Each structure stands twice: as structure tokens, then as C-alpha cells.
Amino acid sequence: MIINVHAGHSLKCRGASGLLDEVNEDRAVKNRVIELLRANGHTVYDCTDDVGKTQNANLRNIVRKCNDHKVDLDVSIHLNAGGGTGTEVYIYSDSSKAKDEATRIAEKISNALGIRNRCVKTSTKLYVLKKTKSPALLVECCFVDNAIDKVKWNADKCAKAIVEGILNKSVNEHPTPKPQSNTSNALGTYMITASDLKVRTGPGMKYRVKTHNELTKDAKAHDYDRDGCINYGTRVTVSKFDGDWAKIPSGWVAKRCLKKV
Ligand SMILES: [Zn+2]
16 A cells, blocks of 8 residues: 555644643654554655644645655544543545545554544544545544543554554564665655755855755654655655755755665
8 A cells, every 4th residue: 555644733833732742642653653554565655744833834734745645545643632532533524435444443543542432533624634635534543631541542552553444454563674775766756945955155145055964954753755765845856866966957956865764
């Protein structure tokens, strides 16, 4: 399968917090979900956004990343708040192609954590479900402000349950990851914004290209794509590589390929 996975909200516009912090936990789940899916041979794109400063910017960034790939499923990972207990999974409508996966995920999280199964719910108002092009589901793993959910919470168990719900089979909790090729997809479409690449070096229009360290110092694990490369922003099509740097029509550097850390 080819699957988009993202954690909800952004480091600059955080989600719910109570006994648990949504952004911290949804990223822990998301990272583990991606690891398990890849270890089981699936192609996964991490569509998490950590630069959006407002809820709208965050949602737009996520959906743009999701719709960049044609996938079998979009998976959005959140934690709930507002007085309740248990897990629930949203789909856009009852006829969603993600309904079976959603049903299994809710059931499996409920069983794995020992919290209430609030089952599958439909909503036509959730932006990610409305705007993504592929079948999509949004997991509300548990409630951040419920004492029972907090005590029972385990991000790794939750991630395993989500993966088993998606794949409809049991997965090994400690898989041996398949070695990732760092070159097979070296040419293709990469993400960058021109302004990310340059630093002003003097008055007027004096610029130099950023060093590798400058480009990567703020990169988080989810900024690395499946080739172990970093995504920076706007889409450009790469035509040529010189060493690790890609040449693009407007100048130098589309992306530096790096081993995932
Ligand atoms: Zn949320």
C-alpha cells in the first residue's frame, strides 16, 4: 500500500493539552506508525506540518502534502479533549472507502489500551477529511483530559493497533526494518523554497547558498522522507544532480539527501 500519515496540529500551533499533550503524543504515535508500516513493506509519506502558525495554515499545509501523493489511504492522528473517554475514528461519510480500516482501528485501539470503543463517526466538517483526495480517516486515539485514558495511554501500543487496523493483520512489535535505499528515488520531485536556500551576506543583493548544517539544523525526524531526504517546502522538479545537490532551473540546490537519523 501507499499511505500518507500525519500527526495533527503543529509545534507552532499546538493541539489539546491536559493530562497528556496532544502534539507530543500524536507525534510519538505517528513516528511509530510510519516505522511499522515501512517495516511491513509499505510506502509511507509523512505529511505532518510543524511550521503552520495558525490552525488554518497548519491544515492547509497538511492537505497540500497529502494531495502531493496518490495514495491508498490518508491517516490523521489526533488526541481528543473535552470530556469523554475512549477512542474514536472519523471518516467523511458512511460510504467512505476508509470505513473498514476506521472500524478496525477503533476496535484495535480500544482492545490494546483497554479504553472505551466510541467506534466510527462521520463528519463532513473536518478539513482534512473534506479536502484530501484519497480515502481518509482521522483517529482520536484517546482523551488528553481523562484520567483513565491517561493511565492507560501507551503510544507504542496505540501505533501498533492503528497499523494492524490499516493492514488487517497482526504485526510484529519489533520488526527488523528493511534497509532503505538512498538512491532509488534520487531523481524526482522534491520540496524546496528558494528563500530557504539563501543567506544574505552583505548589503544589497549579496547572498550565498546556505551550508548543509544551516539547512538541516532545524529539521525534525518527520522532515525526512522515505529516501532519507529532507523536505523544505515548495515543489520543484529536479532535473539533475551534482553530488547530493540537485540542480533546478532557477539555480542550485533542491535537496540534500541525508541518511535518516
Ligand atoms: Zn487534534
